[in-house]
Amino acid sequence: MAKLSNKAPATKRTKNSAPTGNGARNGATDRSVAGKKLYAVRDAQGRFVDIQTYERAHIATANEIYRALRVKPETVKRVQQIIRDLEAKTGK
Amino acid sequence: MARRFRSDDKSVFLNVPFDAGYERNLIALIASLTALGQIPHCVLELPELGSGRLKRLLKHLRSCRTSIHDLSRVGVPVRFNMPFELGLACAQAEYRKPHSYFVMEKAPYRLDRNLSDLKGRDPLIHHGSPKRIISGVLNMLRRKTRNPHPKEVFNNFKRLSGIAEKLKHDYGESTIFSRAIFIELVVAGTELAITSGHVKKYKNF
Numbered sequence: 001m002a003k004l005s006n007k008a009p010a011t012k013r014t015k016n017s018a019p020t021g022n023g024a025r026n027g028a029t030d031r032s033v034a035g036k037k038l039y040a041v042r043d044a045q046g047r048f049v050d051i052q053t054y055e056r057a058h059i060a061t062a063n064e065i066y067r068a069l070r071v072k073p074e075t076v077k078r079v080q081q082i083i084r085d086l087e088a089k090t091g092k
Numbered sequence: 093m094a095r096r097f098r099s100d101d102k103s104v105f106l107n108v109p110f111d112a113g114y115e116r117n118l119i120a121l122i123a124s125l126t127a128l129g130q131i132p133h134c135v136l137e138l139p140e141l142g143s144g145r146l147k148r149l150l151k152h153l154r155s156c157r158t159s160i161h162d163l164s165r166v167g168v169p170v171r172f173n174m175p176f177e178l179g180l181a182c183a184q185a186e187y188r189k190p191h192s193y194f195v196m197e198k199a200p201y202r203l204d205r206n207l208s209d210l211k212g213r214d215p216l217i218h219h220g221s222p223k224r225i226i227s228g229v230l231n232m233l234r235r236k237t238r239n240p241h242p243k244e245v246f247n248n249f250k251r252l253s254g255i256a257e258k259l260k261h262d263y264g265e266s267t268i269f270s271r272a273i274f275i276e277l278v279v280a281g282t283e284l285a286i287t288s289g290h291v292k293k294y295k296n297f
Contacts, residue, residue, distance in 0.1 A: 058286050058291070061129070061286065061291055062282055062283070062286055062291075065102075065129075065131050065282050066279065066282075068102070068103065068131050069131060069137075069275060069278060069279070071275060071279055075275070075276060075279060076279055076283075078276075079255075079276050079279045079280045079283060080283060082255055082258055082259070082280070083251075083255065083280060083283055083284070085258075086251070086254050086255060086258065087251075090254075
């Protein structure tokens with residue numbers, strides 16, 4: 001998780017990141033200066049409560065699910081390889 | 093800070109028939125549940141350590157907030173496993189922590205005749221079709237926002253079917269009803285849901 005601070009990080013606003021009107025922004029899609037898609041959660045004053053990249057957030061979600069299933073990382077890697085192989089085969 | 097979900101909130105217990113004819117339906121269930129960010133559980137997951145199947149069943153049921161029961165296998169020889177497990181889930185919903193259960197059937201109105209105690213509860217009628225199972229499960233466990241479209245989930249189901257064939261071949265099994273294959277199918281379903289953008293970290297967005 002990215003370090004939290006009240007100072008706005010270097011992000012670019014996109015069309016979806018319009019303020020809600022009360023200072024807070026809901027579900028805003030920001031992008032970092034490097035172009036990575038970010039999740040940003042702000043409080044009522046518009047301060048950042050949580051900010052992290054989509055990629056890291058998705059990995060965190062997957063890990064929570066795999067922890068609940070007690071799956072080893074090797075299993076996940078093997079399944080990811082199967083998916084990649086099948087996609088390469090079907091050309092999708 | 094976003095609330096981290098407990099595995100209980102997202103765990104769904106699957107009480108389904110373990111026969112070759114139900115394979116595609118189980119894959120459809122896995123595809124639709126993982127698309128909703130849920131974690132499918134099944135009695136296959138727990139290794140047999142000599143404590144018996146009933147204890148394994150109860151342990152799994154207790155750890156899941158939701159259960160799905162398919163009572164479509166009616167015929168000879170009569171199988172009482174699934175109605176029995178539905179009874180356990182009903183008892184859990186009534187006497188223990190919050191638990192919700194959903195019933196699925198193949199033919200309409202048959203449940204009213206076979207299990208009249210459940211009258212007033214509308215089962216999901218799937219006619220044995222994975223497509224109907226997907227749309228039914230997406231309806232039953234609908235989230236407040238960002239629900240996946242059944243068409244997208246059906247595409248994932250088709251990809252998951254291909255993965256199931258590969259896993260069966262790799263493990264030398266004739267069906268998917270084994271511990272390793274079930275768990276790997278859930279992992280594959282979750283991976284597909286994440287790459288399709290169905291599972292998000294912040295569900296309130």
